[in-house]
Amino acid sequence: MKKPEKKAADMTVKELASYIDYSVLKPEFTEEEIIDLTKDGVKLGCATICINPGYMELCEPYVKGSETMLCPVTDFPFGTSSTESRVQQIETVAKYDTVKEVDIVINYGKLRSGKVEEIVEDLKACVAAAHKYGRELKVILETDALNIDQVKLGCKCCMDAGVDFVKTSTGFLTGYESHGATPEIIQVIMDEVGDTCKIKGSGCIRTREHFLKLIDMGIDRMGIGYRSVPVVLDLK
Secondary structure, three states: OOOOOOOHHHOOHHHHHOOEEEEEOOOOOOHHHHHHHHHHHHHHOOOEEEEOHHHHHHHHHHHOOOOOEEEEEEOOOOOOOOHHHHHHHHHHHHOOOOEOEEEEEOOHHHHHOOOHHHHHHHHHHHHHHHHOOOOEEEEEOOHHHOOHHHHHHHHHHHHHHOOOEEEOOOOOOOOOOOOOOOHHHHHHHHHHHOOOOEEEEEOOOOOHHHHHHHHHHOOOEEEEEOOOHHHHOOOO
């Protein structure tokens, strides 16, 4: 895992924003709110705007011509659709030229059940669908629902399937304590995947200190909610 050449505290706002997938995923958002948040992410120079697939055409005009691209999040937040459905969802959004990457949730119920072969076969099909259009695939493990051994097993499944990014959380898990992308769980993932996959942290990254620490550790990307974006970038 390659650490950045300079400390995160010394980076410009634009450099820091390039680590951010600006999360615009709440199902209750109005179209006006989605447009406003997309515009904000573009203005800041975030890597991507994470949106639900049904809003591709709504958001696309606001990222065109900018450095910011879209990251549609498929089979979200449960990851329990059939492989056929998951592949179709990925292909539907991956064909847009404004898409940088596609996120999807691992079937973490199957992961907890030890159904490794089924998971790897499913993820291979999802990877192929994304790569067919030249997009990278990020896979969300939902780490707060897993023990450490299951997190490591999920990482192994992702590596075996040729996934591009391993990601921690959806931010929508209920019934468990929310820890999200702690430095400790990011380190577990880093130790497991090495240079085989990139790493995205998401969930509970709400302070500048946490955000900068993960960058200094060598993380590749972070999913940040709209309320926390100005906080981690020290704009408020």
